[in-house]
Structure formats: structure tokens, C-alpha cells
Amino acid sequence: MRLEVLNIDDLKKTLNLDDIGQEMYGLISKLYPICRSITGNGIRETLNIIKELVPVDIHEVPAGTRVFDWTVPKEWNIKDAYVLNSKGKKIIDFKKSNLHVLGYSVPIQKKVSLAELKEHLFTLPDQPECIPYRTSYYKETWGFCLSHNQFLSLEDDEYEVFIDSSLEEGYLTYGEYYLKGETEDEVLISCHCCHPSLCNDNLSGMALATFLAKFLSRFSLSYSYRFLFIPGSIGSITWLALNESKTNHIKHGLVVACVGDSGKSTYKKSRQGDAEIDKVVIHVLKHSGKDYEIMDFSPYGYDERQYCSPGFNLPVGCLMRTPHGCFPEYHTSADNLDFIKSEFLTDSFSKYLSVLNVLEANKKYLNTNPKCEPQLGKRGLYGAIGGQKINPFNQFAMLWVLNLSDGDHTLLDIAERSGLEFDLIRNAAELLLKHNLLKEHPE
């Protein structure tokens, strides 16, 4: 009976969620120093660390490969970078923070005046203590990022800029973990892993996807699961271009990002807007007992932009905490190990489990006795003494399941119409199945 395979109540007995939160935080701490970009050794090193936990396949796609309207870019690597003042002091040092270098900076070594240097500096005047995160993937240039305070203190001087990077033919690297279930129908879990030292966006997403994959791999599940660890935009475009024939198996999907901050859970709906994944996540958040936010789809954000492009229109939403661009630490050095907390990672992980719990169990059943109610009492499913005002809650759940198991309603539909939580409905369905008062619906 697959209903029992992935049951959040059973799961919670086998798991210490707090421990998992701390393990996720530990993984993030380990990955934090690595300088990732959309290609290069940073992402390779990252995937190899993840591979210690989950046997991800690491794919290498040659630069120059055409992927729809795009071309896989050259591979970028960097060893060191700094700016020296005339006294030879390193005033900007890549080794201290990999955010200091404009992503995809071409190699350079030259002396420049302050004026020329400034043309290559990026700061955040409104957040003068933070180093911004900036990239230039598709226009060859170089640059440094620094705090606005430091920028203001720069003196008229001759500087030496040095970037020991390479931009060469090579590969785009991504990780994929496919977990075969009972059916070929699959659930896609996708995270971007192209950002350097940024914790919430998106080391948190990578950690959550990793531990979700690790956890699920212990069970025999109904759906197959596909985890993608990909560079943002170009990674999902590449995967979709090279795996177009597989996309019709994707029945539900979630993009994981920004799952470690203290903000409330936020779900951005798929382009379809009323896909099963949308209903499931909204149900889970509604019954989470915590504040949450539902956003309509917009063609902006993470890789759901690609999964939900009109030529695919996959049912893929994005379950996060504070959305990208909505927290001031976003894309700055303040998105660091202090910004995220184990407890929020735990909470996000728990909600992802609840979502998968509903997806796995959300089936249709048929009432075997659809004319009038069956006599629950003679089966011990109903209180013997009649006339009492209040009946136990699961009797309501049983009556709802019986009343709506007509082939038109999934268990989630029943949960929604009754206002009861999914697990109550599912438990009632299991009990009724056991008493042959329900049967599986021939899809």
C-alpha cells in the first residue's frame, strides 16, 4: 500500500529534523568559501562535495553547444585577484571574499589611475558596508566589487589591478540525481548552484535539495524524482535543450531557493496557476500554522522562468522563504552564514517533505457503497451511543471521504472542500480502504 510509504507522520518518527537542519547548515558552511560561477571548477568542486552525500551524476556540456537561442559560454576559472595601491598594499583581495571580483572577469594585470579604476568598480551606495555580487557573463570585461565605504576612502593614486582568471573553451557543469519510483511520472526539484559566497541565495537551496534527495533515496516511492543542481538560467536552458524528450514526464516541480532566512514561507505559483503542485503547496502552507505568502507567477525570478516558458509550460512553482530581491542582504556580502539559520532550513525542509507527502498520496478513490452512507457503526468506526453533540473529528473525515469519493475528487480536493488537513483525510481513506469501503480509482 503506497499510502504508507511516504507518510509525514511516519517519517517524523524516523527523522530528527533539527539534526537535518544542522547538517544542511554544515554543508552550506563547507560550500560557502568556494568561488562558483555558471561554469568552472567552483561548481565542479561543489558538486563533488554534494556527491559525498548523494550520488549525483556530473554532466559536462562543451562550451559552444547551441541550446535553443543560447550558446553554452566559455568556461571561466579564477585563481587570484587583487588591487594594489602604489605602496603595494592589497586594498581589494579576492582571497578575502570571492564577491570582490566581477564574475567572468577577463584576466588583467595593469596599472591604472583612480579614475580608470573607478570605471570598473561596483558598490552599493545605499548599503555602504556591503560588497555587491555582480557578473558579466556575456560581455567580456573585468571589474571589482567593494563596499561603498571603502570606495569613498580610495585616494588618488596609481593602482595595480590583477586578475588571474581564464576564459576558455571548456564545459558547463551540472549535477543530476534521478531517483526511480514506481512510475515514470516525475517530480522535478531544481536549484541553482552558480552563486559564489552567498548563503540564502542559493547555498540554502542546494543544501535542501541535497538532503531531500538523500532522504527520499531511502524509500520506495510512487513518483520518480529528478534533482537538478544547475547554473541559473543557462543551466536550466541547457538541461531542457538536451533533455527535451524527458520533459513530458515532469508532472510536478519545485525550484528551491532562499530557504534559510527568517522570513515567512513564500510560494510562487507555476504559470498554470492551478496545477496540482500549486494546490498542494498552498494546502500545506495553509495548514502549517505559520504565516505564509502566495504569489502569482511572473516570468522573473529563478529557473521557473525557463520551465514555465510557453513552449514547456511545466507545472513548476518556487517554494522559498523571502523572495529574491525582497531582502536587503540579497546579492551582497551580507547574505552570509549569519543570515541563515539551521531552524529556518529545518522548517523549509519540513514543508518540502509535507508537500511530497501530499503529492505521493494524493489519489482518487471510489466509495464502494455510494448509495447512502455505509453503516460505520457495525464496523467499529462510529461511536455506539447516538445523540451526542460532538463526534470525534476523524468521523467527519471518514464521512467526507465517503461522500466525495466519486471519481471526481482527489484526497486533496476532499481536504480542501472539507477544510480538514490532508493527513486527516488520508488517514480516514486508509481506514476505509482497510474496511473495503473504498477502492482505488482506475485512472
Next chain:
Amino acid sequence: MRLEVLNIDDLKKTLNLDDIGQEMYGLISKLYPICRSITGNGIRETLNIIKELVPVDIHEVPAGTRVFDWTVPKEWNIKDAYVLNSKGKKIIDFKKSNLHVLGYSVPIQKKVSLAELKEHLFTLPDQPECIPYRTSYYKETWGFCLSHNQFLSLEDDEYEVFIDSSLEEGYLTYGEYYLKGETEDEVLISCHCCHPSLCNDNLSGMALATFLAKFLSRFSLSYSYRFLFIPGSIGSITWLALNESKTNHIKHGLVVACVGDSGKSTYKKSRQGDAEIDKVVIHVLKHSGKDYEIMDFSPYGYDERQYCSPGFNLPVGCLMRTPHGCFPEYHTSADNLDFIKSEFLTDSFSKYLSVLNVLEANKKYLNTNPKCEPQLGKRGLYGAIGGQKINPFNQFAMLWVLNLSDGDHTLLDIAERSGLEFDLIRNAAELLLKHNLLKEHPE
């Protein structure tokens, strides 16, 4: 012209609603002392009293008859019951209130300690002055119900319990009154009549159904009407099992219960949720000038549970005042003759009439002159002097009826879209029919 047959305005000329309220109250007073249950002589006696007002057919279904998943239970009758203390004083006496005995108690005569007695006593600690109503239809046992105050005063003593009841092969008894109309399409009015001395739940429903039947029988109506006076749950299950072939004639239905208390009118929608009966009742309540409540369907409550089981899914709602379980007197001795009032019975009766009024007249018509407005003025249907700001209200109604009589809208649809009350729209339709500006819509 059937429009004129059941017109609430005409009716109100022929009726003194207050008198009917008092007659309903009188019937309730007469039926109140009888000890009814789901079978037995109490229900027979009740139906015979009703038969003096309306020629109901009394059906007897043998115990043991299989009705879907259920079996008609043995017939239960009771003559007397009491508890004596060691001094021979009747401390609990069935003759004072038939609620004192647990419904379907098996016969017993024995001496018991206080401790043993207590295992068979039912009280309401939160309402210490009330005797609860309790039954044990499907588990053979015995018991007494009493106020919690009396329970607390019971002394350690030897008690004699005596229940002179019988639980034997016999019959389930129900009443049915079928009023043939122009068509075989029928309106079902169902009430449960299995409760002992409880006024609102559901002597009020029985009285309302009786007087509605009596009243309607004087008219030639479009719909046929079926009134069921049945024991709750097992009665509707039995009727549905034995009359399955008739159920496809049921086009609309209402379960009548709790129609005598001071609360606002409450309508619980059918499982379909947007059936014509749902729209009609909501329209009537909205225009009643009084507060009201609309509840979604739930598979809990009265016999709508059975009528709306998925194998039938009949368009049957429940029009009541305060819903079951929502008034503290529910299923206690406080649901007595003081709890209900003639004026509330009158108000409920009037709303039922209004509902039937709409149902009977809710037809579709066709504008015979659909291109542009017809010239109402030349037919005397429009003010002669133009340019005035305000036109009489029924001109609005006429224009709405003409505009929407396109074959897609019933008169109720027109009333709802215009915001006007049904009778205004219907009167306008009658006037337009008379001038051949409308014709009947060939269904």
C-alpha cells in the same frame, strides 16, 4: 396559467399565517409527550395523529430487511421505566420524561449498586439542569439519562432498575404523502420523526411538513410533491433503498428540521451547491428582510446526508433556523415547548411557501420581439410623458424580463441579475405574456 396557481401574494390573501403558526404549535403540543424512536408504537401513534390532518400513507417495513449496507433493526417498544432507591422511591421516572430512558434500552429488572448504576447513567456536566437525549440503536444495552445535578445527589445505596421494554421482530414505520401535480417532476420534503420529547428537533419539522402538505393539497400545482415522515438515517436509507426507481423524479428537495426556535433562518446547501433549490432558497432568504445564514454542504447533519450520498447526489438542501448542535438546548430536555414559538414556526412556514412559490413559477420565456425593445407605450405599459427621472419600478422589471428572456435565463436568473425580487419579475412576466410580448420557452 399555472403562474397564478401558487402565487405567494394570492396565497397570503387566503391564509392567516399566524393561525397556521398556532395550529403547528398545537400539533407539536399534542405530539410532544409521545415516546418516539426509530421504530415502534410511538412513531405509529404520531403518524396517526398527523393522518387526521393529511392523508399520509403509513408504511411498515419488516425488521431484518436489507437496505443497502444496513438492516432494518428490531422494533423497540417501551411501557415504563424507573429507578427506585432502597426506600422504594422512584428517583428516575420515565413517565415524567421519556428522555430519562436511553433509547432502545433492552428490558431489565435488577438491583444494582450505585457504582454499577453509574455505568448506565448519562448526564450533561456542562448543562447540569438538563436531561440529555441518548440512544443505543445498534448495540444492545440499557441506560438512564438524568440531570447532572440529580446525578451528583445520588447516594450510595442499592437501587432497583426497571425497564419494561421490548426489542423484537416487527417493523420500521414511516409516513409518506404524495401529491400529484401536472408533471412527474417532484419536490421532496423530508422530516425525521424519530425523536421523543424534543420540540425544535424535530417536532417543529414534522408540524411544518404537515401543514405545508395540507395547504398544498388544496391547489393544482405544476410539480408533484412527496412528503416523507421518516426515522432519521435508517428511514431515509430504507425509503431510498425501496424506492430507488423513483428518485430520478426528484428535481428539488428540502429537509425540514429545527424550524421553531428564535434563531435566524439557515440554509445548508445541497452537495451540488448550485442546484436550482440552492439558488431559490438563497434568493428567498436574501429578500426576506431578515438576517440569515448560508452554509456549505457537509456530509453531516440530517437526512440530506443520505439524499446527497454520491450514488444519489440529489439536489436536496436543509432549510432550518439554528442548525443542529448549535443551540445549547439541542438534544436535551430544554428543547421543550417553551423553546419554540408559534411566531418562528409561522416565519419558517412563510419562507417555505416563498421557496415553493419561486420553484413553481421559475420558468424560461422567450421575448417575442427580441430585436430592440417593443414599444411598451402603445400598449399602455409605459408612462406617456417622457423625460422624467424616475420610472415606476415594474417598468424596470419589464425591461429586465424582455432583455434576458433569450432562452438562457429563468425568471430567477433574471431576478438575480437585476437585483429585483422574484415576484416583481414574475409579475412583469405575467403582464408581458398577457400582451404577447413573451411566450413560453419550448424546453
Next chain:
Amino acid sequence: MRLEVLNIDDLKKTLNLDDIGQEMYGLISKLYPICRSITGNGIRETLNIIKELVPVDIHEVPAGTRVFDWTVPKEWNIKDAYVLNSKGKKIIDFKKSNLHVLGYSVPIQKKVSLAELKEHLFTLPDQPECIPYRTSYYKETWGFCLSHNQFLSLEDDEYEVFIDSSLEEGYLTYGEYYLKGETEDEVLISCHCCHPSLCNDNLSGMALATFLAKFLSRFSLSYSYRFLFIPGSIGSITWLALNESKTNHIKHGLVVACVGDSGKSTYKKSRQGDAEIDKVVIHVLKHSGKDYEIMDFSPYGYDERQYCSPGFNLPVGCLMRTPHGCFPEYHTSADNLDFIKSEFLTDSFSKYLSVLNVLEANKKYLNTNPKCEPQLGKRGLYGAIGGQKINPFNQFAMLWVLNLSDGDHTLLDIAERSGLEFDLIRNAAELLLKHNLLKEHPE
């Protein structure tokens, strides 16, 4: 590229809207003194003045012509009318205000007592200083309208009433201006021109329609436009009866009335309720930055009553300011040249232009690159430096257009779903078309 033909932004460069407001006010001032009715020389004179601005065709339909359920009435003309007191003093004088005569009064000259006179007088007791506007098109009588204050001061006397009118075979006159566009699909703009000296209702509508026609005639447009200057009710009925075969070309329509007062813009939806014209006007008002009101359709008001009769059910709404009957000056002498203002005419005109702007450009396109996003950056359509929090607004618009240009969404649908204003979306679409990232949708 027809997108550029009628673009409100381009238009605003070619127009001084304030000047047009003043020209509209000037036209109203010129037409104000003329005594119009549903037939007669007043309407002819009016149409000839309009013809100086726009080459309207003037149609004459013989009295007695059957038009659906109606008959074109006799033509009414009036030269003079007054009431003399016994001293020969003109106490009511048509020459001072053409509202003084009941419209369609038959000729009369006779001496009458005060009592008899009063049977033919119309006043507004609640607005004692105003002369009401009254007519009697379909019942032959005569009468005078006057302020209630004057009415109260009338002394017992012998009066001479004189009305030099004629009611004879003749014609119903209306104006029509058809502007051929690229397609035969047409937009109907209809105003009533049967009211005498009343400014908001409806000289304002006639002026707006005139200047809209004049303005549009300078462009090559996608839709054809039909402007009707017709007497209210009988005029639209006559046009529909005589031009029934043309009505299937009408894809959108607006009735223009009451567009010069200080009230907020009000849109009364078409009978269909969700026609494209309804969505367009609501979008324009929502983004106008000003307060507005949306009313559901009702079969009452102006000529939308006829266009939206069930036999036609054309998508015709009514875009006005304060609706008929909702301002106290309505149908009184207070609806004069002081009641309307050039600035409000300008504002109304501007909104009509915005509506037509959307209608003309509201097409469907197809994303030529529907799988994943196209690479906007390589086409210079995207900021080169990634990672920044805020992207220019038109990038959002481009992404929305790309995401929803799937054949199911018009540009207005995209504007509505994105929450962006139509022009932003349309400009994005133009840019994408230019880069071959969109193509026209084969309808």
C-alpha cells in the same frame, strides 16, 4: 506596422488636448440654442453644423416607416410658443428657453382658465428654480414646462396659450459617418442628438463624437469606425431595423453621453459583460490615475438598450461621467453651459482615445522562441551587468510578452495578468517584433 498608426503617445505629440476641449465646448455653445427633438428641423440644423467639421451623411426616414415593433413618428416642428396673461404679458416664452414647451406639443391657440392651464404645466417642486425637460412623443397633447417658483406665482386669470408647431408627415433625420479602416470589422460610436438645450445630456456626447470622428479621419486605422448621431431610442431602433445586415460587423461599441460634467468617469458594461470593449475600458480607467466607477449592464439608460437587446446583443457599453438621472441638473434647465467644462470634455476625449488606442493595438502574437527565454542580452535588450536587484521596467514587460505570447493571450490579457499598463506591453511587443522574437498570430 499598424501598431504605430494609433498610438496614444504619438497622438499626444500631434494634439493639444486642451484646445480640443475648448473646440468641443465651442461646438456645444453653438448648438445649445437650437430646439431639437426626435424629428424636425432642429436636428437637421444640428447635423448641418456638425457637417462643417465632419462629412456626416444625413439620412431622412419617412414618417410611418415600420421599424421592428415601432413606427417612425410624424415630424414635429415648432416656430414659437408662449403663454400670455390677461394683460397681454408673455409669462412663458419659448424664445427664452426651448425647454418651456413640452416636446411634440400639438399646435394650439386658445384662452384658458388658470385651472385648465395647470393641467398642461410641468414643474419640479423639489428644484423650484429649474425648468424641467418633458416630452410627449407618442401621445398627442400640448404643454408648457416652467420653474415651480413661477408656477406658484401664477394668478387666477384668463390666459392665452399659443403654440405654433406642426406635427405632420415628414421624416426622421439622423447623421452617420463611416470611416473605412483596414478591415470591415467596425467600432460603433453612437450618441443621441434629440435633446433641446441640454448640455451634458447630450450636447457633450455629440461634441465628443464629432471631434473623435474628425481626429480619427486623419489616420489609416485597422478597424472601420461608424459614428451615429441619432434621436434616442427611435433613432437606434430605426438604424438597426434598416441596417440589420451591417450589425454583424460591429465588434465593439460605445454610447457617448454625459461626458462634460465634473463627476468621475463611469463605464456601464455591455450586456455581455466581459466583451473585449468591457475589458479595454476597464483597463483604461484603472490605469487613468483617477477615480472611476464600473456599472453592470441594465436594460435602462441610452441606446445601449437597443444595441444590447437580446436579438442583437452587441458588445456595446456606455462610457460617460455622471450617469443619467444621477445628477440633479439632469433633464432640467440647469444642465446648461455652466454645468459642463472644457477640462472635463478634454478628460473624456482623452479616455476615448486611450480606449481606441488599446482596441486598435490589441492583437495576439506568437513567441518565435517559445522554449526557454530567448537571449535578450545578445540583442541589446537586457542589462549587461547581472546580479542587480532592479531591472528596468520594460524588461519585465518584454518577459511578460514573451511568456504569454502563446496564441491564447492578447496584449491586453498580458497587460492585465502582469498588472502593467497596456502601452508598456505594447511597446515591448513592438520592440520584440522588430527583433523577430514575436510574430503575428494567424487568427
